[in-house]
Amino acid sequence: MVFDAIPVATQSDLELKRALVNRILASSVLSRSVRLKTLFQYLCTQSLDEDVHDIHELEVGHKVFDRPAQYDTIADNIVRVHASMLRKRLSEFFETEGQHEKFIIEIPRGNYAPLFIERPASPRPNSEMQAPSAEILVQTFPPGLEPAFLPEFAQVSASSRRTAWALRVVSLLAILFCGLSIFLFISMRQARRAALPAVVINQPLVSQFWSGIFPEQVPTEIVFDDASLEFYRDTKNQPVALEEYYDRSYFTSIEKSAAASRLDPQIVHSIMLSRQSSFADSALTWKMAQIAGELHGTANVQFARDLTFRQVKAGNLILLGNPQSNPWIQPFESYLSLVWVFDPLLHAYYPRDKTAAEAALDQFRTSGEEGNAHVRYATISFLPNLSGSGNVLILSATGGATMGAALDFLLDETSMRHLRSLLAQKPSSIFPPFEALLKFGEGSKDLSTAKVIICRSPVSPAPHSP
Numbered sequence: 001m002v003f004d005a006i007p008v009a010t011q012s013d014l015e016l017k018r019a020l021v022n023r024i025l026a027s028s029v030l031s032r033s034v035r036l037k038t039l040f041q042y043l044c045t046q047s048l049d050e051d052v053h054d055i056h057e058l059e060v061g062h063k064v065f066d067r068p069a070q071y072d073t074i075a076d077n078i079v080r081v082h083a084s085m086l087r088k089r090l091s092e093f094f095e096t097e098g099q100h101e102k103f104i105i106e107i108p109r110g111n112y113a114p115l116f117i118e119r120p121a122s123p124r125p126n127s128e129m130q131a132p133s134a135e136i137l138v139q140t141f142p143p144g145l146e147p148a149f150l151p152e153f154a155q156v157s158a159s160s161r162r163t164a165w166a167l168r169v170v171s172l173l174a175i176l177f178c179g180l181s182i183f184l185f186i187s188m189r190q191a192r193r194a195a196l197p198a199v200v201i202n203q204p205l206v207s208q209f210w211s212g213i214f215p216e217q218v219p220t221e222i223v224f225d226d227a228s229l230e231f232y233r234d235t236k237n238q239p240v241a242l243e244e245y246y247d248r249s250y251f252t253s254i255e256k257s258a259a260a261s262r263l264d265p266q267i268v269h270s271i272m273l274s275r276q277s278s279f280a281d282s283a284l285t286w287k288m289a290q291i292a293g294e295l296h297g298t299a300n301v302q303f304a305r306d307l308t309f310r311q312v313k314a315g316n317l318i319l320l321g322n323p324q325s326n327p328w329i330q331p332f333e334s335y336l337s338l339v340w341v342f343d344p345l346l347h348a349y350y351p352r353d354k355t356a357a358e359a360a361l362d363q364f365r366t367s368g369e370e371g372n373a374h375v376r377y378a379t380i381s382f383l384p385n386l387s388g389s390g391n392v393l394i395l396s397a398t399g400g401a402t403m404g405a406a407l408d409f410l411l412d413e414t415s416m417r418h419l420r421s422l423l424a425q426k427p428s429s430i431f432p433p434f435e436a437l438l439k440f441g442e443g444s445k446d447l448s449t450a451k452v453i454i455c456r457s458p459v460s461p462a463p464h465s466p
């Protein structure tokens with residue numbers, strides 16, 4: 001079987017897709033917009049007729065909207081605006097006139113090459129539960145049901161009944177935790193209006209630190225990690241580089257890997273295209289929204305898959321996860337001495353100090369033995385963004401509870417006073433860049449077990465755009 005999101009298809013499929021494109025161009029949702037028709041036709045022609053897999057903003061602006069070949073895409077957002085409008089029109093088409101089409105078409109962010117996604121052969125009955133609608137939708141999994149369980153569900157079953165059951169389980173889990181995430185985001189929107197106890201403003205160092213992340217009236221992107229990358233790593237036995245992640249080229253190897261591993265392509269396809277994150281990421285959102293509200297800042301939430309290089313270069317960011325689950329952390333690794341490494345034996349990540357002697361490189365690896373198994377680690381990195389115009393906070397940990405404890409550490413005045421004393425810079429009105437390794441005991445949610453193992457300035461406090 002073939003993934004239709006991957007640009008490999010039979011001649012008959014190509015003809016079906018071209019016919020679908022023509023029907024959309026002639027439909028009521030596009031017929032009255034010349035610019036959207038031109039944009040849609042160009043993208044589909046490049047994908048279907050020219051077999052182009054990478055279509056980026058600069059090219060579209062030049063070819064479709066007659067912008068100069070090297071125009072400033074940051075100052076001129078014409079492509080992003082029209083692409084957003086096109087996505088809404090396509091969604092409207094497939095909910096109305098095109099509700100019975102074999103394929104649906106999605107226009108990704110960042111790389112505008114259309115994805116032709118084949119619908120299931122047997123549509124779900126209308127009586128089946130549907131995911132609640134919301135402006136922002138997050139798919140998460142509860143503690144103990146990390147994405148590693150998905151390959152087991154995705155095994156090619158002995159009967160179609162077992163496969164259908166697995167699909168229902170995955171769908172119901174997604175619906176349940178989508179609902180939870182929607183509740184968190186609604187709460188986040190209301191946080192600034194609610195009469196909440198002060199968390200930041202009555203603590204001078206805590207306030208100084210978070211003011212660099214949530215400047216007044218300046219938006220900050222909270223970027224969830226991508227849980228589907230854990231599934232990809234388990235399937236391919238390798239991480240995804242940022243370049244592959246951004247242009248979606250890693251999708252091209254999914255089909256072969258799925259067939260070799262005897263996985264159900266339909267389920268694998270659904271997993272890789274859906275926007276999934278961890279339960280821990282969603283749980284942190286409320287506290288971060290409360291912080292932003294106190295400082296009169298703005299917290300927006302994004303999935304790693306939707307972020308752009310423009311935002312990483314020029315915006316304020318909070319990146320959650322590690323460089324494997326959130327590839328947007330990778331550009332900052334060269335400025336950090338603390339990195340995260342995956343242990344395939346324990347199926348877990350652990351921190352590594354690149355400056356340590358070779359014999360001590362893996363000193364923070366959890367062995368699983370009595371006593372050591374309950375040790376938890378978290379890293380906190382506070383850096384300028386890639387243009388030096390804003391700040392980036394990176395939170396990584398050995399587990400969701402530990403990441404929550406790391407956030408609590410950053411909200412505790414006593415803890416922050418100790419951390420600040422470990423930095424060489426003189427006191428100033430601006431909290432200096434740093435990277436820190438925290439160690440937590442068995443009660444990983446209890447700050448009394450927290451110990452700062454390493455605290456140092458980054459290799460370069462002002463990284464430059466590559």
